[in-house]
Amino acid sequence: xxxxxxxxxxxxxxxxxxxxxxxxxxxxxxxxxxxxxxxxxxxxxxxxxxxxxxxxxxxxxxxxxxxxxxxxxxxxxxxxxxxxxxxxxxxxxxxxxxxxxxxxxxxxxxxxxxxxxxxxxxxxxxxxxxxxxxxxxxxxxxxxxxxxxxxxxxxxxxxxxxxxxxxxxxxxxxxxxxxxxxxxxxxxxxxxxxxxxxxxxxxxxxxxxxxxxxxxxxxxxxxxxxxxxxxxxxxxxxxxxxxxxxxxxxxxxxxxxxxxxxxxxxxxxxxxxxxxxxxxxxxxxxxxxxxxxxxxxxxxxxxxxxxxxxxxxxxxxxxxxxxxxxxxxxxxxxxxxxxx
Amino acid sequence: xxxxxxxxxxxxxxxxxxxxxxxxxxxxxxxxxxxxxxxxxxxxxxxxxxxxxxxxxxxxxxxxxxxxxxxxxxxxxxxxxxxxxxxxxxxxxxxxxxxxxxxxxxxxxxxxxxxxxxxxxxxxxxxxxxxxxxxxxxxxxxxxxxxxxxxxxxxxxxxxxxxxxxxxxxxxxxxxxxxxxxxxxxxxxxxxxxxxxxxxxxxxxxxxxxxxxxxxxxxxxxxxxxxxxxxxxxxxxxxxxxxxxxxxxxxxxxxxxxxxxxxxxxxxxxxxxxxxxxxxxxxxxxxxxxxxxxxxxxxxxxxxxxxxxxxxxxxxxxxxxxxxxxxxxxxxxxxxxxxxxxxxxxxxxxxxxxxxxxxxxxxxxxxxxxxxxxxxxxxxxxxxxxxxxxxxxxxxxxxxxxxxxxxxxxxxxxxxxxxxxxxxxxxxxxxxxxxxxxxxxxxxxxxxxxxxxxxxxxxxxxxxxxxxxxxxxxxxxxxxxxxxxxxxxxxxxxxxxxxxxxxx
Numbered sequence: 001x002x003x004x005x006x007x008x009x010x011x012x013x014x015x016x017x018x019x020x021x022x023x024x025x026x027x028x029x030x031x032x033x034x035x036x037x038x039x040x041x042x043x044x045x046x047x048x049x050x051x052x053x054x055x056x057x058x059x060x061x062x063x064x065x066x067x068x069x070x071x072x073x074x075x076x077x078x079x080x081x082x083x084x085x086x087x088x089x090x091x092x093x094x095x096x097x098x099x100x101x102x103x104x105x106x107x108x109x110x111x112x113x114x115x116x117x118x119x120x121x122x123x124x125x126x127x128x129x130x131x132x133x134x135x136x137x138x139x140x141x142x143x144x145x146x147x148x149x150x151x152x153x154x155x156x157x158x159x160x161x162x163x164x165x166x167x168x169x170x171x172x173x174x175x176x177x178x179x180x181x182x183x184x185x186x187x188x189x190x191x192x193x194x195x196x197x198x199x200x201x202x203x204x205x206x207x208x209x210x211x212x213x214x215x216x217x218x219x220x221x222x223x224x225x226x227x228x229x230x231x232x233x234x235x236x237x238x239x240x241x242x243x244x245x246x247x248x249x250x251x252x253x254x255x256x257x258x259x260x261x262x263x264x265x266x267x268x269x270x271x272x273x274x275x276x277x278x279x280x281x282x283x284x285x286x287x288x289x290x291x292x293x294x295x296x297x298x299x300x301x302x303x304x305x306x307x308x309x310x311x312x313x314x315x316x317x318x319x320x321x322x323x324x325x326x327x328x329x330x331x332x333x334x335x336x337x338x339x340x
Numbered sequence: 341x342x343x344x345x346x347x348x349x350x351x352x353x354x355x356x357x358x359x360x361x362x363x364x365x366x367x368x369x370x371x372x373x374x375x376x377x378x379x380x381x382x383x384x385x386x387x388x389x390x391x392x393x394x395x396x397x398x399x400x401x402x403x404x405x406x407x408x409x410x411x412x413x414x415x416x417x418x419x420x421x422x423x424x425x426x427x428x429x430x431x432x433x434x435x436x437x438x439x440x441x442x443x444x445x446x447x448x449x450x451x452x453x454x455x456x457x458x459x460x461x462x463x464x465x466x467x468x469x470x471x472x473x474x475x476x477x478x479x480x481x482x483x484x485x486x487x488x489x490x491x492x493x494x495x496x497x498x499x500x501x502x503x504x505x506x507x508x509x510x511x512x513x514x515x516x517x518x519x520x521x522x523x524x525x526x527x528x529x530x531x532x533x534x535x536x537x538x539x540x541x542x543x544x545x546x547x548x549x550x551x552x553x554x555x556x557x558x559x560x561x562x563x564x565x566x567x568x569x570x571x572x573x574x575x576x577x578x579x580x581x582x583x584x585x586x587x588x589x590x591x592x593x594x595x596x597x598x599x600x601x602x603x604x605x606x607x608x609x610x611x612x613x614x615x616x617x618x619x620x621x622x623x624x625x626x627x628x629x630x631x632x633x634x635x636x637x638x639x640x641x642x643x644x645x646x647x648x649x650x651x652x653x654x655x656x657x658x659x660x661x662x663x664x665x666x667x668x669x670x671x672x673x674x675x676x677x678x679x680x681x682x683x684x685x686x687x688x689x690x691x692x693x694x695x696x697x698x699x700x701x702x703x704x705x706x707x708x709x710x711x712x713x714x715x716x717x718x719x720x721x722x723x724x725x726x727x728x729x730x731x732x733x734x735x736x737x738x739x740x741x742x743x744x745x746x747x748x749x750x751x752x753x754x755x756x757x758x759x760x761x762x763x764x765x766x767x768x769x770x771x772x773x774x775x776x777x778x779x780x781x782x783x784x785x786x787x788x789x790x791x792x793x794x795x796x797x798x799x800x801x802x803x804x805x806x807x808x809x810x811x812x813x814x815x816x817x818x819x820x821x822x823x824x825x826x827x828x829x830x831x832x833x834x835x836x837x838x839x840x841x842x843x844x
Contacts, residue, residue, distance in 0.1 A: 209704045211697040218694055221683035228642065228680055229695040229747070230666040288685055 026282040030297040037304040045311045054307065056190055060182075062303035063196035064089075064255045066296070068274040069281075070203040071247035073295045074240045076278050077207070079220040079287025080136040082241060084125060086270035087147035088248040089255060092118035093262030094151045096252070097160025107165050107178035114256070115249030121147055122245015130238035140241075144271070151264035159263035162256055170260055182257030192254045199250065204292040216240060220287025276323060277302055280330035302326075342404075344369045344533040345390070345421075345502055350399030352385050359385040360396070361557040367502065372524060372534045374544040374566065376577055377554035377766075383537050386554065387504050390535075391423040392416035403502065420501030424491050424508055432480025437461035439479050440494045464493040467526075469519045485512050485628050492523070503527060504535045507764065509543060513628035513792060514827065521547050540793075541570050541767075553577055574767055585771050586799035589818055590781035592620035596654070597786035598670075598755045600639060603648035608634035610810035612648075616755060616786035621777060623801035623818070624790045626830045631810035632790040633675055636757045639788075640672045641665045652755065666695055671748030673741065675759040675790075681744045684733040688723070689714040691732050691743050696751040717746035721776060738769030745776060756780060758789040762796060774800050794823040806830050 041049035048054060068085045075082045096114030100106065121143060128139035163169060166179045173179035184191040207213035218226040219236045227233045251270075256262045279285060280301060281294025305326070309319050345367040352360040360382050367373045377383045388394040390401055395411030402408070409415035430439050437457045438445075446456040461475040470489045479487055488508060495503060505524075509517045524534055524547055538544060544551060548566035552559055553576040561576045598616040603609055608631040616622050624632045637643045639650055641662040650657040652668045662672075674680035682691050692714040693700065700710040715728040721742040723735075732743060741761060748756055758777070762770045778800060781787050791797050797804050801818040806829040814829035 205704065209707065211701045211705060214690070214694065214697055214705070218683055218686075221685055222679070224680050225682055226694070227662060228640075228672055228674055230663040231694070232663055288683060 027291060027293050027297060030281065030294060030301060034297055034300050034304060037301065037308065041304065041308045041311070044308070048311055049308065052188070054311075056188075058303045058307045059193045059196075060190045060258060061307075062299050063190075063192040064251045064258075065270060065273045065277060065302070066196040066299040067199055067247050067251040067254065068244075068270055069277040069295050069299050070199050070292065071240075071244035072271075072274045072278045073203065073281075073283055073290055073292055074207070074216055075136075075244050076275070076283050076285060077216050077220045077287060077290035078237055078240050079223075079285075080129065080237065080240065081140060081275070081285075082125065082244045083137065083140040083271050084121070084143035084147055085244060085248045085251070085274055086267040086272075087144050087151065088118045088121045088245060089252045089267030089270060090151035090262075090264050091121065091147040091154070092249050092252040093256045093266060094154045094160060094264050096256070097162060097262035098155055100162075100165065107176075110162065110165065110178055110256075111253050114252045114262075115246065118249030118252055119242060119246045122242045122248065125245065126238040126241035129241055130234045136241075148264075155264065157264060159261045161261045163260045166260075178253070178257050179260060180257070181254055182259070192258065195250065195254060199247065200292060200296050203295075207290060207292055212236075212239075217288060217290055220284075220290070222288065272323070272327075273302060276327040276330075279327055285331070342369050343367070344404060345535075346400070346402040346405075347386075347390070348400040348402075350386070350389060350401065351397045352382075352389055352394060353397045359557055360389070360399075363399070363554065363557070363559050364562060365552050365559065366563065367533045367535055368549075369533055370528045370531050371549040372528060372536050372547050374548035374551045375535055375537045375554065376541075376544065376551055376573060381554040381577070381766075382557040383554055384506065385557075387423060387506060387535065387537070390416075391421060391504060393423075417498060420499055421504070422495035422498060422500045422502070423504040423506070424495050425506050430479045430487055430490060432478065434479055435476050436465075436473060436479055436482070436490055437475040439490055440464060440475075440497050442494065444498065460497070461493065464496055465489070467496070468493055468523050483629060485516050488512060489516070492520070496527075500527070500532055502533045502535070504537075506537045508536075509538060509540065515627065515831075517543070541573060542795075544573075577767065585767070585774065587775045587778040589800070589802060590619055590621060590778055592802050593618045593784075595619075597652065598639070598788065599649075599651040599654075600635075601649040601651070603635065603638050603650065604646045605634065605638055605643060606646060606810075608810055609638060609645075612807075612810070612812055614788075614805060614812065616788050618784050618786055619781055620802040621781050621787040621789060621800055621818075623797035623804035624788065624807060625794060625797050625804055625826045626807035628792060630807040630830065632807050633759055634810075635807070636672065636759055636788070636790060639665075640670055640757055642672075666751065666753075669752075669754030670757065671695070671751060671753035671755070672757045673744045673748070673759065673761055675763070677737070677740050677744060682732050682740060684731075686732060687729045688718055688732055688735075688743050688746075689728040692717060692728075692746045692750055695747050699750075713750060714746065717749045718743065720749070721746055722772060736766075736769075737764035738766060738773070741765060741769075741773060742776075745773075749780075753785070755786045755788070758787065760791055761789060762791070762793070770796075794826050797821070797826065798823055 072082060072085065092114040095117040096110040099113040100110050125140055125143050128134045129136050162178060165177065166173050170179060170183055173184055175184060181191050181195065186194065207216065215231045215236050218231050219233050223233060255266060277298035278295050281291055281298035283290045283294060305322065306319055309322065343366050347363060347365040350360055350363040351358065363386055375383050385394065389396045392409065392411055392413040392415065400407060403419055403421060408419060408421065434442065440461045441457050446453040446460065458475050462471060465471050465473050468489055473482065473486055473489060479490060482490065492508065508520060512520060528534060536547060545566055551564045551566055551568060551573065552562040553573060554560065555577055595618040596615050597618050600612060600614050603612045612635055626632050638645045641657065641660050641664060644660040652670065657668060658664045678684060689711045693710050697705065700706045711728055718728055719726060723739050723742045732740060735743065762773055765773065777787055789801065798818065798821050804816045804818055804821050804826060805812045806814040806826055808830055816825060
């Protein structure tokens with residue numbers, strides 16, 4: 001029991017009313033971490049780290065996880081979880097790939113197909129959680145397996161090349177064609193980064209400045225109280241899993257566009273990266289407290305750390321261990337400042 | 341008689357706040373020492389310091405002349421100081437017996453001695469006069485009142501010298517309170533000292549030997565006899581006189597706002613019909629478990645009724661649709677504010693506006709207007725401190741209730757359903773809440789209020805309906821009702837005379 005909880009109500013000094021600002025403090029802290037990591041990288045690897053190329057690279061890679069993490073923020077805000085986003089990315093990619101077939105020429109078919117398929121998988125999750133009342137962990141763990149299986153089944157375990165959409169190569173994609181989303185640039189900044197930033201801004205507005213966003217956090221904060229206040233609790237829970245699926249579709253487009261192919265084994269463990277970014281951002285796994293800014297900074301933090309570790313020639317195994325430790329540390333930090 | 345517990349000049353500071361600023365208290369062996377104080381006076385902090393849940397900043401706490409280990413709940417328990425907290429802290433999925441012996445399970449190394457656990461649990465519950473509680477049942481499936489009994493049994497499962505009870509009667513009905521008091525007396529007869537915290541002054545008179553009053557973290561009076569007149573005690577609590585606890589009774593009009601026809605949901609509600617008119621406060625009395633809360637839930641659409649009609653201003657409500665009920669002008673202040681009414685980590689503003697956000701949103705929310713509107717309502721209810729950004733978790737029970745009321749004021753609701761509106765609220769704030777409710781009725785709202793405090797129903801209601809076993813068994817006009825009469829209706833008619841004599 002922390003003193004803050006035990007304090008008799010109504011005697012709280014001004015610092016207690018500042019509790020709301022604690023979230024923002026965590027965001028400042030995380031922003032400082034991002035800056036410090038960048039400085040550390042620049043000192044350790046002055047030739048390769050603080051270069052445009054490297055920054056571009058980091059941001060491009062971060063944008064896929066970033067889009068997933070925004071959706072995950074909404075799910076976690078309702079005290080839920082979506083373990084299936086990585087598998088959904090693979091399934092949606094392969095589905096889009098076989099949809100365009102061998103003589104396919106339209107990027108739009110792939111983009112809409114992949115997003116629609118991922119959204120459909122999200123609807124399955126949503127139905128299982130909101131209406132069949134299956135615990136989110138289990139429902140999405142099932143989808144984690146199902147979607148991966150579907151990805152492998154759809155094209156007989158083979159990846160689909162998407163280079164035909166661009167005349168068989170990566171070279172110079174037309175604006176708003178598929179490969180442009182992975183390799184095109186505006187003012188030197190990758191197109192995928194614009195997508196990520198746009199979705200982040202939209203996510204912030206929806207979460208903080210719309211009735212829907214308020215309802216999402218209310219459901220996570222106190223489900224029974226939300227219901228008594230007239231919040232359509234089930235519809236809200238349904239919607240966040242659909243949203244998570246939809247954004248998995250968007251992430252699929254960004255990933256496949258960058259790789260020029262849709263692989264049934266892609267997106268492996270992306271859910272962990274997304275959840276990790278959300279948690280170190282300060283969104284509470286218990287629901288009721290969510291921050292898009294935090295998630296955005298969490299994504300950048302992860303991207304910087306792994307870029308730096310890669311440049312320092314640390315193996316992916318070491319990176320995985322580090323990732324896990326960071327998430328553990330973030331949860332511990334969150335607990336020590338919460339009221340239990 | 342010897343002093344069991346001595347507290348000298350106890351101070352507890354939190355960053356920026358002095359929750360306790362020098363508290364003195366003696367508890368004798370075999371006495372019931374009542375602790376009185378408004379919400380926020382420091383009662384909970386004090387008992388947490390004694391039980392070891394908090395470490396005091398300075399001061400002495402002695403049990404039988406020896407200091408208690410500060411900030412060490414386990415060590416304090418070992419010394420024989422057991423505490424029953426206000427909020428039930430039971431694990432819903434554990435059985436009754438497992439809850440009673442949680443963390444000190446009887447063992448036949450290395451296995452649990454389940455037989456012994458069940459046997460001793462049954463013995464403890466029998467000692468409390470509640471041997472009907474099944475020791476193998478999950479705690480979560482018991483009514484709150486029965487859960488309270490389990491908490492008490494758990495406190496008694498060790499060797500107890502001093503028992504601290506924080507508002508143990510808050511969720512008990514009259515019969516259960518009587519049983520509780522019998523248990524307390526039996527314990528004091530064994531020499532156990534009891535610290536008893538309650539907002540109900542009548543209880544203090546019934547069970548207490550001496551009284552200590554806290555206000556603003558200080559003892560304003562200690563060792564008073566329990567027979568001290570109410571006015572005097574209240575003055576010590578608030579530092580001023582409460583002008584008048586109950587406001588003028590509002591006058592009913594003949595316009596029907598809410599009508600319930602033959603509502604059913606077995607076993608709790610067995611065919612209830614009632615009307616609430618504009619301008620009146622209708623009380624729903626009865627014992628805990630008589631179906632009052634369940635009836636409110638049916639009206640408001642939280643549960644699916646098995647039958648019956650619910651009409652607001654003549655038009656039927658869709659069953660089991662709280663959102664619809666709200667749009668039609670209903671508002672509910674539920675029994676348990678913390679778990680049912682509020683998002684505790686949210687600001688007052690967000691908690692006020694959640695039921696009526698469309699008022700501030702076209703596409704986007706106008707957060708400035710939202711805050712201003714919420715602030716206006718909170719201010720009209722005299723919520724302290726005057727800060728709409730304050731996190732609701734940090735408010736006292738009375739102010740939390742005001743936040744809930746502000747929500748329905750903002751929504752301009754037509755019919756207000758109140759379930760135990762003053763539970764856990766201090767006397768001064770109670771008077772304020774009665775005023776607010778009365779003003780609302782006078783302005784044309786219909787109010788339906790459930791309360792276990794008969795005095796409160798008699799004090800504020802235009803009409804009082806008494807429920808028993810899921811049915812309305814009596815209707816009494818508020819200005820002629822007596823607690824005695826309500827209680828007589830609330831208990832089964834056959835054993836009424838005996839019970840009322842003892843209780844009233």
